Amino acid sequence: MGSSGQVSWKLEDHPSLPKGKTIALIVLDGWGEYKPDEYNCIHVAQTPTMDSLKQDAPEKWRLIRAHGKAVGLPTEDDMGNSEVGHNALGAGRIFAQGAKLVDLALASGKIYEGEGFKYISECFEKGTLHLIGLLSDGGVHSRLDQVQLLLKGASERGAKRIRVHILTDGRDVLDGSSVGFVETLENDLAKLRENGVDARIASGGGRMYVTMDRYENDWDVVKRGWDAQVLGEAPHKFTNAVEAVKKLRESANDQYLAPFVIVDENEKAVGPILDGDAVVTFNFRADRMVMLAKALEYQDFDKFDRIDRTSGEYLVHNGVRTFACSETVKFGHVTFFWNGNRSGCFNPEMEEYVEIPSDVGITFNVQPKMKALEIGEKARDAILSRKFDQVRVNIPNGDMVGHTGDIQATVVACKAADEAVKMIIDAIEQVGGIYVVTADHGNAEDMVKRNKSGQPLHDKNGNLQILTSHTCQPVPIAIGGPGLAAGVRFRNDVPDGGLANVAATVMNLHGYVAPSDYEPTLIEAVNN
């Protein structure tokens, strides 16, 4: 951001709360609060640790908002996600998020005035404009309506040959919905062709198997996409994308569709990426596009930083030594997202970020315990070493297994997450510290699609409609531990508190007052 020079980093002392307590900050990924029925895996699972946090100290447990406007998304219908959740947790303020910024830029036409559009329009005369991204209306990484506007806008401004490389979703939206999204896109492309623009789908594949890996967990995923998108090579060839998706769905869910390319009557791929072409990734969320961007030789991704003065940066300037840990698939969430989409430590002498390698080549319902216990152990050791003032983790299970739609496995996942929380809280007990347990958005607490009155929905064959996506439910936050000063409790005058209120709360627990433009703290210290 380059603004750091002018900022006064010194935080005021908190009037009553002491410094020097070890704080464990635990983020349960995909762990919301919802009515207790058989599709609420958190309720079904044995979670004695989380249950006791709720029951034993009512003044130190509450719900906070984790979706919609509370995390900077366009509407209250937008479910939460890891990026916006961890951004809000770490930044302590609410920033307009990618989805909203792209909406605004498309509506005002500003998107066509920037350097980026000028650069890609250089290819409009002789080359091809390639659009690559997640094709759904999930609103987590991308939105179909934005792609539609971009296609229209680019062709009106001179793009003559357009190829779309689609990634099917089924993770932020219902499994099976990709067929409809491809049909919609095909209709739009047909209209463009009627107007003389040579516009077609060129390749595709399921997001979790093709292209959209993150944090360098598995480069093979990106390679499969590269082969289809750049080289025009894939194990499956079709002349029509709707047909491709329908056929490949016979052996995989939308998330995992095999890569395919669209070919002409001579079996020749219709849209490999060639020198002189332009490529636009239409996902507004960066985590699952960074690897592709690197492969395409984009380098300066730090230029996209927008979120400044995060709580992590303040705390480091005030001497708070920090340890952050998760397994690969969520590692960037407690580091990169937490620090406002910024890579690396602020001060390596005071921070240690530890990544535990995730299992690769499996879907997480096969190993629903994931690396929860390993994360718990690393956090425990960091706490007991007394080398750190803040030990921050993300425990992925509720989310990663919840996304598979496998209810039984998600119950096992929630139990494992609860055990990891216990391990960390026990260590905090030993060092006289404080714990803060929360989550970034809902997922595992509701595994079915429901009607307006909350009844589970079935498809036309009578099968339950499984919800693989996140939810709009609030998430819990609990504080406690021997280091928590007597009389500290949640205030009752912040009823709409959300994830962005957590940063000021944690700063207080470290003995500091948050900057005045941070969302207010959730706690007060009353004299007994």
Ligand SMILES: O=C(O)[C@H](O)COP(=O)(O)O
């Ligand atoms: O990228 C993903 O896995 C999903 O779209 C959203 O999950 P996350 O926001 O929990 O990462």
Ligand SMILES: [Mn+2]
């Ligand atoms: Mn998440």
Ligand SMILES: [Mn+2]
């Ligand atoms: Mn998720």
